[in-house]
Amino acid sequence: MALPPAVALSDVVLRYPGQPQPALRIERWQVAAGERVAVLGPSGSGKTSLLRLLxxxxxxxxxxxxxxxAPLPARGxxxxxxxxxxxxxxxxxxxxxxxTVWQNVLYGRLGHxxxxxxxxxxxxxxxxxLAYDAIGEVGLLAKLQARVDSLSGGQRQRVAVARVLAQEPALILADEPVNNLDPKLVLEILDLLVAASSRRGATLIMSLHQPELARAYAARIVALAGGSVAWDAPAGQLTAPLLARIYGESGADAA
Amino acid sequence: MPPEVAPPPAAARRVPPPADRRSVTAWLGSFLALALVVWAWHGTEFEPSQLAASLPRLAEFFGRMLPPDWSVARTVMVGTLETLQIAILGTFLAVLASLVLGLMAASNLSPAWLHQPTKWLLGLLRGIPLLLLALIAVAAFGLGPLPGVLTIAIHATGMLGKFYAEAFENADPAPLEALASVGASWAQRIRFAALTQVAPDLVRDTLFRFELNLRESLVLGLVGAGGIGFYIQLYIRAFQYDKVATLTLVVLLMVVAIEQLSVWLRRRLR
Structure with a gap:
């Protein structure tokens, strides 16, 4: 176990300008390299803030x-x-x-x-x-030179995944990656994300709306409430009463 | 049996429909607008009778334009082309300046200490009247097309820089953030996330501004800043209206042709 943790937060307070309440307040939180984590929580609980922080x-x-x-450098x-x-x-x-699809994925290499x-x-x-291989991995080689504005929602999400894969990522974050997709495409995209990250040994952290998807696709589930970690355990331990607590009154329709 | 139509809910019947009433501000506004027109009419001594009295002279003016004197067609064509060249080069310089100033004036791409003063600068450039700018340029650089090109470039930058800044500000921020997240530099983000998005807007704005530049550069010659304008005032002062007619036709042809081309190009952008 020589690999350092993919994520290590300590005493983090994140606040948006002009907001009295912090958007995130996390004392200690770690994700080991190669883990597959789903982040749950009602709207406004800090899921997107957490991912944008990471x-x-x-x-x-x-x-x-x-x-x-390594600590993330502050600037520059x-x-x-x-x-x-x-x-x-x-x-x-x-x-x-x-x-085009090709250009969008190639731009994943801009940092290099x-x-x-x-x-x-x-x-x-x-x-x-690398860009070409990433497009092949998401199965969009037929659309290589198509402009993104001519693609369907599912195809666009594949391009977005391919851009991430072109980065040769060690940490893959996904902010509600299946929120705008048809039910049929949801499983396709999640399968793709999980397969691509495990193939690379990359850590995968994704925020999801549906607890059953989190249970099926993640090994560990973190629930946020009011910007703090409310629950963090292996996916198998997530039970209906716990869900009701995480989602408060809206727990019934979330589960 | 036809389905029974449900009666409207009781509340909907009891409330009377609103009365058609104009507010006091609306009346006041209309009155003020009318007062302004009357004031201006009075001040300019605008007399329809005077218009009628001028009709014979107008007829004589047009009469003396016919037939057009085609002997000057070559001279006129050369002058018109020089005007076109002034407009092209002036637009080119304005595009370069506007790209830089437009980026600096875009509130989503530049910090407040930079974008606000740049916006003021662009407003100042727009505020200087074209002919005043041309007179200053002629005084500084002498007669000829050079002051004309500079005048067009500076005058156009005031508007084009503002248009470019607005185009940048309307760009979707998500791709900019996405490219930042892959480690792209500032220049790379501007080039790929911002410019790619707004390119059709920039080209549309530029073509539109080019049409204006062409029409404005027609009059620059009046103050000695090159182009066809020199011949306009030459022929009119010499009462050579048949030559003015040739000139008018050539200029009209060019302006309409270029506007049609520009409209066609703008429509094809996406």
Whole structure:
């Protein structure tokens, strides 16, 4: 067990400007390398804040965030380079709609590409190969040169996953990756995420709305409530009464 | 038997429909607008009778335009092309300046200490009247197309920089955040997440501004800043209306042709 934890938070307080209540308050929380974690909790419980903190989009007001064995640098080039191996599947895909599938996935390599040549669209052979393989892995080679704005929702989510895979991520975050998808596509995308992360030995942390999906696809479940960790245990221990407690009064329809 | 229509709920019947009433502010606003028109009418001594009295002179003016004197067609064409060249080069310089200033003025891409002053600067540029700018440029750089190009470039930047900034501000922030998350640099995020998104808007704005630049550069020659405008004032002062007619036709043809081209191009963008 030489690998350091993928995530180690301690005494983290995250607050949005102008908000009196912190969005997150987590004393100690760790995720070991290679773990598969689902984050549950009602809307506003801090799921997205947690993922954006782990992704480096947000800075905590206090506390330390260590990712992949090293504290995340506060700013500058060091922070930029540290974020390259943390992949994030965003809510609503966050793709460049006018660009092609190929371009969107290739942009997953921007952190590794030459700072000036890349601006002219020049990428190294290795970067291009990684992007191509990632598109193959999500099964979209037939749409390689299609513009994203011509794709369906399920295809877009595949492009978003491929962009993450092109990063060669050691930590994969997914913010409600199946929220906007048809039920049939939900299982496809989750299968894809789980297979891709275990193939790489990457840690997978995803926020989900449905507890049954969390139970099926994650080994460990974390429930947030009011910005704090309310429950954290192996997926098998999640029971209906516990769910009712996590979701409060709306527990019935959540479960 | 037809299905019975349910009567409307009691509450809906009891409340009377609202009366058609204009508010005091609406009356006051209408009155004020009317007062302004009357004031302006009075001040300019705008007389319909004077219009009628000028009709014969107008007829004579148009009469002397016919037939157009085609002997100057070559001169006019060369001058018109110079105007076109002024508009093209002026637009090009304005695009370069507007890309930089537009980025600086975009509130989502630049910090407040930068985007607010840049917006003021662009407003200032828009505020300077075109002919005043042209007169200053001619005084500084001498007669010829150079001051014309600079005038167009500066004047157009005021509007185009603002349009570009608004286009950038309308860009979806999600792809910008996504590229930041893969470790892309600032330049890479602007190039791929921002520019790719707003490119059609920028091209549309540029074509629109180019049409305006073309029409504005027609009059620059009046103050010696190059192009066809020089001949406009030359022929009119010499009462050579048949030459003015040729000039008008050539200019009209060019402007309409370029506007049609621009409209067609803008419609194809997506």
């Amino acid at each position: 992704n480096g989009s947000l800075q905590p007001e206090q506390g330390s965030v260590a990712l992949l064995g 080039r060091a922070r930029r380079l540290a974020r390259r191996r943390i992949g994030m599947v965003f809510q609503n895909f966050a793709l460049i709609e006018r660009a 590409a030459h700072p000036w040549w890349s601006l002219l669209g020049r990428f190294s052979e290795a970067d291009r190969q």
